[in-house]
Amino acid sequence: MSILSNDHAVELCQQMVEQSPAAQTEVSLLAVEDRFVRFACHGPTQNADREKYEVAMRVRVQANGALREARATCGTIDPDDMRATLKRALTLAEHADPVAQGDVLGGAVTIPGSALERPTQDHTFREKRAWIEAAQAAAQPAGLATAGLVQTTALTRTLVNSAGRVAHGAKARASFALTAYDQKNSSVAASTEIVHASVDKLDVSKAIASTVERAQAARAPQPIPAQEYTVILMPRAVSALLLGMAYRGFGAQEYHESRSPLCGRVGERIFPDGLCLMDDVHHELYPGIPFDGEGAPTLRTDLLRHGAFTGPVTNAHWARRLGLTNTGHGPAQPSSEGPRPQQLVLAPGHQSVEQLIASVDQGLLVHQFHYTNLMEPREMVFTGMTRGGTFRIEGGRVTHPVQNLRFTESLVRALTRVKGIGNQLEVAGALFGGEVLCPALRIDGFRFTSTTAF
Amino acid sequence: MTTQSMDRLAQEAVEEALRAGAQYADARIVRLSQEQLGVRNGQLTQADAPDDFGIGIRVLKDGCWGFAAAPAVPRDLADVLPGVARRAFKAARDLQAARTQPVKLAEEAGHVGHFATPVEKDPFRIPLQEKIELLREAEAAARVRSEVVVGEAMVSLRREEQWQASSEGANLHQVLMRVGGHVTATASAHGHVETRSHPALGGQYLSGGWEHIEAMNLVGAAPRMGEEATALCSAPACPAGEFTMILGGSQLALQIHESVGHPTEADRIFDHEIDFAGASFVNREMVGHHTYGAQTVNLEANSHLEHGLDTRGWDDDGVESQRWPIVENGVLRGLSSDREWAESAGDRRSRGSSRAEGWYNPPIVRIPNLSLLPGDWDLQELLRDTEDGALLVDGIRTWSIDQRRLNFQFTCQAAWEVKDGQPGRLLRQPTYQGNTPDFWNRCDAVCGPAHFQVFGVPNCGKGNPYQIAEMSHGAAPARFRKVTFIQ
Secondary structure, three states, X not given: OOOOOHHHHHHHHHHHHHHOOOOEEEXXXXXXXXXXXXXXXXXXXXXXXXXXXXXEEEXXXXXXXEEEEEEEEEOOOOHHHHHHHHHHHHHHHHOOOEOOOOOOOOOOOOOOOOOOOXXXXXXXXXXXXXXXXXXHHHHHHHOEEEEEEEEEEEEEEEEEEOOOOEEEEEEEEEEEEEEEEEOOOOOOEEEEEEXXXXXXXXXXXXXXXXXXXXXXXXXXXXXXXXXXXXXXXXXXXXXXXXXXHHHHOOEHHHHHOOOOOOOOOOOOEOOOOOOOEEEOOOOXXXXXXXXXXXXXXXXXXXXXXXXXXXXXXXXXXXXXXXXXXXXXXXXXXXXXXXXXXXXXXEOOOOEOHHHHHHOOOEEXXXXXXXXXXXXXXXXXXXEEEEEEEEEEEEOOEEEEEEOOEEEEEEHHHHHHOEEEEEOOOEEEEOOOOOEEEEOOEEEEEEEEEEEOOO | OOHHHHHHHHHHHHHHHHHHOOOEEEEEEEEEEEEEEEEEOOEEEEEEEEXXXXXXXXXXXXXEEEEEEEEOOHHHHHHHHHHHHHHHHHHHHHHHHHOOOOOOOOOOOOOEEEEEOOOOOOHHHOOHHHHHHHXXXXXXXXXXOOXXXXXXXXXXXXXXXXXXXXXXXXXXXXXXXXXXXXXXXXXXXXXXXEEEEEOOOOOEEEXXXXXXHHHHOHHHXXXXXXXXXXXXXXOOEOOOEEEEEEEOHHHHHHHXXXXXXXXXXXXXXXXXXXOXXXXXOOOHHHOOOOEXXXXXXXXXXXXXXXXXXXXXXXXXXXXXXXXXXXXXXXXXXXXXXXXXXXXXXXXXXXXXXXXXXXXXXXXXXXXXXXXXXXXXXXXXXXXXXXXXXXXXXXXXXXXXXXXOOOEEEEEEEEEEXXXXXXXXXXXXXXXXXXXXXXXXXXXXXXXXXXXXXXXXXXXXXXXXXXXXXXXXXXXXXXXXXXXXXXX
16 A cells, blocks of 8 residues: 555655755655545445555756756656656756745754554445445435545655755545435435544534435525525535635735735734634644645644734745744745645634524524635635525524525625634535634625525 | 557456456556646746656446556556456445446447547647746736736646556557646736736646647737736726626636536436535436527537547547537537446437546546537627627636536626727626526627637546546637626
């Protein structure tokens, strides 16, 4: 299998660093083992057992009186293949621009230890099948069909450079995603995804029960006009908004280039006092790889403290340029992309979802947003659809399902209207990738701009 | 390793899977070589040369799929094959009991052959310095004003070579060459951030060689991108209301992709994508009579399309490339399918729309090259025929469509108000929305072949786990009546 021991991975990278004729060299190695079962109305549709490597060689060569850098990658750990990759990187580097003065390869670091979750790595296809059969068994009596994904992934990442940096980290991810939908009308559906580092911590039975229950409750949705509503956004809906913000708002590059709505607003209390947002790949619920694309330790970094913006995330280049601490959020170099949050964590509040709902006289309960995309970067105007069961709240109670709506809303504006924060953190993702840890939110005056008939 | 030896290894992989107990097997050995160069604000910030090689083996056991994939180097591939084949079989065997209806593949002959993208100038043989100089010149030319905070120019070169075999006798070798490039200016002024890209946001991608990059005229177009991005920052916002809209080719290509391409994929129609990208408002019974748009609307799938990203000899099921109508005179006529879904879609034979991203992913149904066939209008005539106050809209900025592909909302880079038959006042952030069949029913004019252009989509995401596929959409500007714009 592709996962290598810490020692073996470091040794492979070190060998390549030593063989490199470049003035400076960095070698990184990603190893992935992934097993998944995708299923739909007829049962399993894709059952895959796969593995891969990504080996990247970043070199800096002295050419025409300056240090110049480039990189090349390959998909194996074969020594000849890696040497050929090194050669491609050297050729590219000769044509590159001089490296900015002061941008040096980082030296030795201390990286917190991380290990793979053995149960996640060992989770079998038969165990995955049992979950699918449980979902089918729960849904069928209710006239529902099921679709979804069971996936277990283990990965390690290793980085060694010629300045003495050695970093190794591991990450495990187990997920169970379920959509239950009406066999006669597939537009009536409810979806859930649960994610954890340890497969043993996934409460699959609870996820199945709640999804089936919500799909039944979502039948016969009623039309509803597009206008502003008070919304209770469940974590999967919140994640779509936060991920949009992660990609566009909190990085030092867009901050410096006046493309972020947070430009020039460090220290300003922009959002309500209860809003605390941080980036934390060390979070115990879902630890990630604890270093960035150059091997710099990824620091737990406050972004919003009691509603005030505390500053952008950085990498080595942007930290030096802006005189900030390197928070370790950069991509592998060279890259035209800037640093970005790796795992946003929105701090939980004190209210249960039931209490949040009870606080709303007239509003909507939204479980998921679909196809959320950025329209305008300075105000962070996003648009997207509701999905997976949307319900009317009247007099503090969920009363009936409603047809799906499109929202068009400034995230900056919406977050100033957060009136309640749930007390349960969940790992939640969205359609275009990425995951955050967040609770449910109550937001007042959330703008919906068009309707559907389903 | 020679092509013949790779062919033999692909066949050996199939035989290993059959020996393990599979009733059907196919194998794809794929090498993907790329070069990605990008200049940003005067610096070569992207200089990358990825190279990837591996094998994916797919089996059927008692009507249940299994798939396994592993990286390799050619000389070690023979050692890797047996283990990968056994893992694919085990996956199918262990999941079969949960399958309520066996997979049944539509009949297809086991084809044998070779296909290569026609290339005039091999992009990997163009001197590196020449490519980088082109990007430097284009990027610098885009930064014509101090308001331009980001100038970018990029080229992406991809050579994908695939050896494919199946237990039904397929033995195929394909070399697909694709190139892409763009120059982009982003301006920030007056509290607005605006972007203009040439030829398209994220790049225009075509199958072929360096000749396409040369034809893009990145350097010549760059100053206009900088000027327009700057002008957009002080332009008035596009007003809300109902307007006649002439939609330019690059945005129309995206409109085709999202509101015709995805809803007519068979796996979405039969709810196999419902948990992730979504399902479709289209159902099997609509084919042959459902009004998808006005009579002016003719949409054709064509995996032979010149310069198309999905132009190939065979799909990843080993089915020959085809050309067929999706919408004819406004009526829904066909769907995209693979061998698994062809019969359900009402076709005797698969449409050849099965594709996987590289060796690492199992194939799924994908949008083929899909084009709005040209009409007979000249663009100048169309502008003269259109009332003052109508909007000429183009340039992709952002997009969103619901999980059944009905309710969409697109924001474009720019609009020009039509005045006296000409594009006039520049407007910022035009955002239009609509409902798929209703929108296509508002199309009353399509420009002619002289305006027809093929636009590539290099990054269509679908499937869970997510995978990327490429396809193209040809379009000429078209007019739509009474389109809703919002602010």
